[in-house]
Amino acid sequence: MRTHGWSGAAPATDEEAVARILAAANKAIDSHGADLSIADVARTLGVTRQTVYRYFPSTDALLQASAMVAATGFLDRLADHLAGITDPADAVTEGIAAAVEWLPHDKHMGLLLGPERSSTFSAEVTSDVALTFAGSMLRRFDVDWGAAGFSDSDLDELGEHLLRIIQSFVLDPGRPPRQGDDLRQYLRRWVGAALHAPAREPVRSPAPGR
DSSP states (O other): OOOSOGGGOOOSSHHHHHHHHHHHHHHHHHHHTTOOOHHHHHHHHTSOHHHHHHHOSSHHHHHHHHHHHHHHHHHHHHHHHHTTOOOHHHHHHHHHHHHHHHGGGOHHHHHHHSGGGHHHHGGGGGSHHHHHHHHHHHHTSSOOTTTTTOOHHHHHHHHHHHHHHHHHHHHOOBTTBOOHHHHHHHHHHHTGGGGGSOOOSOOOOOOTTO
């Protein structure tokens, strides 16, 4: 790690350098949302743009890393909101609805699934980092998934499905957008109902010509 710049107080390790870059980026996101630049972050830290690029190869990489740092706080808030809901269908319905309602107002998490950089992050909704986030979200619910018949692989698939649903609602809320009870009734009917009995038998494609 090079020690040039850093406003005269160089970080002792690469880990500290990354933490300081992310802290500066988070402050910029609070002020400007997705409209931050590597140059702004570098200027705040007293380093060159090349120094920031050494740790984050692009602005999008920095934005995504900042969003994932914010994910812990988002998960804590969601877990508190869902505390005491033990039915899988009820928990998933309210979890999706809350995420859909909160994300447009969360500058940090909105960068991961929001419309500001949808062309870049749409492909990232099923990245390893995003899927890990979804799995952590489900496992924080007050649901006994094992007793309900869900395996770890079931939860991994469910996490991916929830990410796809949440991103779809955030990118295109509908005309008019579903909100409140209307949103929850829709999710309970078309998503929650599927959670009463996770499918075990593989679905086979029909033979050609049928």
